[in-house]
Amino acid sequence: MIEYVGVAHVHSLFSDGTGEIPEIAKYADESDLDFLLMTDHNTLRGLQEGFEKWYGKTLCLIGCEINDKENRNHYLAFGINETYSTRLSAKEYVRKVKEAGGIGFLAHPHEKRNHMKEHPPYPWVDWSIEDYNGIEIWNHMSEWMENLTEQNKYTSFLHPLRSIVSPPPETLKLWDELNVKRKVVGMGGVDAHAHKQNLFGFFEVEIFPYKVLFKSIHNHVFLPEPLVKGNSKQKLSKSKAAIYEALAYGRSFVANDYHVNSKGFQFFAKSGKKKYYMGDYLDLSENVTLYVTLPVESAEIKIIRNGKEIANFSSDKAEFEVKKAGVYRVEVSYFNKAWIYSNHIRIGI
Ligand SMILES: [Zn+2]
Numbered sequence: 001m002i003e004y005v006g007v008a009h010v011h012s013l014f015s016d017g018t019g020e021i022p023e024i025a026k027y028a029d030e031s032d033l034d035f036l037l038m039t040d041h042n043t044l045r046g047l048q049e050g051f052e053k054w055y056g057k058t059l060c061l062i063g064c065e066i067n068d069k070e071n072r073n074h075y076l077a078f079g080i081n082e083t084y085s086t087r088l089s090a091k092e093y094v095r096k097v098k099e100a101g102g103i104g105f106l107a108h109p110h111e112k113r114n115h116m117k118e119h120p121p122y123p124w125v126d127w128s129i130e131d132y133n134g135i136e137i138w139n140h141m142s143e144w145m146e147n148l149t150e151q152n153k154y155t156s157f158l159h160p161l162r163s164i165v166s167p168p169p170e171t172l173k174l175w176d177e178l179n180v181k182r183k184v185v186g187m188g189g190v191d192a193h194a195h196k197q198n199l200f201g202f203f204e205v206e207i208f209p210y211k212v213l214f215k216s217i218h219n220h221v222f223l224p225e226p227l228v229k230g231n232s233k234q235k236l237s238k239s240k241a242a243i244y245e246a247l248a249y250g251r252s253f254v255a256n257d258y259h260v261n262s263k264g265f266q267f268f269a270k271s272g273k274k275k276y277y278m279g280d281y282l283d284l285s286e287n288v289t290l291y292v293t294l295p296v297e298s299a300e301i302k303i304i305r306n307g308k309e310i311a312n313f314s315s316d317k318a319e320f321e322v323k324k325a326g327v328y329r330v331e332v333s334y335f336n337k338a339w340i341y342s343n344h345i346r347i348g349i
């Protein structure tokens with residue numbers, strides 16, 4: 001398995017971002033990202049105008065963020081070639097993405113911010129829908145906005161990375177509950193716009209410059225083969241399919257790599273001689289063991305079964321013997337800072 005690291009949920013000038021795609025992709029390349037997932041609001045102009053390609057060592061793939069007519073139920077859709085009318089209900093566009101062979105994730109499902117009237121919250125509201133692949137468990141911009149107060153706004157604007165603490169607990173709780181019923185993959189988004197705003201009455205600040213945000217919430221995916229470089233149609237579609245497959249399958253984890261780089265983190269199960277990875281299912285048998293390894297000397301590792309913490313370790317690795325069926329995932333924090341959120345391994349359910 002080869003690990004690739006990328007950012008998802010990024011807006012350009014094709015909607016309400018402030019950068020052109022080639023410029024944003026250049027920042028991603030300079031940030032050593034392997035992939036960049038663009039998601040402009042209700043448009044695939046970037047795709048249609050040929051911006052989906054390699055920029056240096058970064059593969060830029062283009063999906064979009066769809067919303068309904070009340071501007072709710074934001075949906076990050078990838079692998080589709082046309083956008084849908086915002087007059088459709090969320091149920092309809094989620095189904096259409098699936099029918100078109102695309103994949104999709106509920107964006108910032110529990111957004112609550114209320115500090116800036118020009119940026120109201122856009123939560124997910126229709127929970128009767130099931131045709132999606134996953135949810136955005138961690139959204140940089142949502143959390144940053146939610147934590148914003150009159151007292152901290154100056155430091156928050158100056159240090160957009162330090163104000164990020166952890167994914168919303170209610171999103172993690174719901175994510176675990178959903179997984180007990182069926183696989184729902186977790187992914188992370190930066191929701192970068194690089195808005196320029198006159199905030200303090202006298203000078204304009206660029207909120208969330210792309211390059212700054214690209215240091216924070218990353219998606220690490222594991223692919224069976226190396227990505228194929230090159231901008232021919234055939235090579236692009238092969239690499240694109242590989243990344244989307246890993247994301248939809250949940251062979252991935254989410255991490256805030258600002259404090260320390262999580263590349264090299266591993267979480268797998270062994271049953272006899274066979275190895276199973278994040279996103280996999282295996283039967284519960286006599287000797288199933290979970291293994292965690294970290295790329296740092298020590299951090300706090302929590303093993304979570306069906307949403308409940310069942311073991312914790314302060315180490316560079318952990319081993320846990322599985323006695324009960326359930327969905328298992330791992331959370332790691334580094335010096336009290338939320339860091340890694342693995343996808344689930346399903347055992348016997
Ligand atoms: Zn949104």
Ligand SMILES: [Zn+2]
Nearest residue numbers: 009011065191
């Ligand atoms: Zn967005």
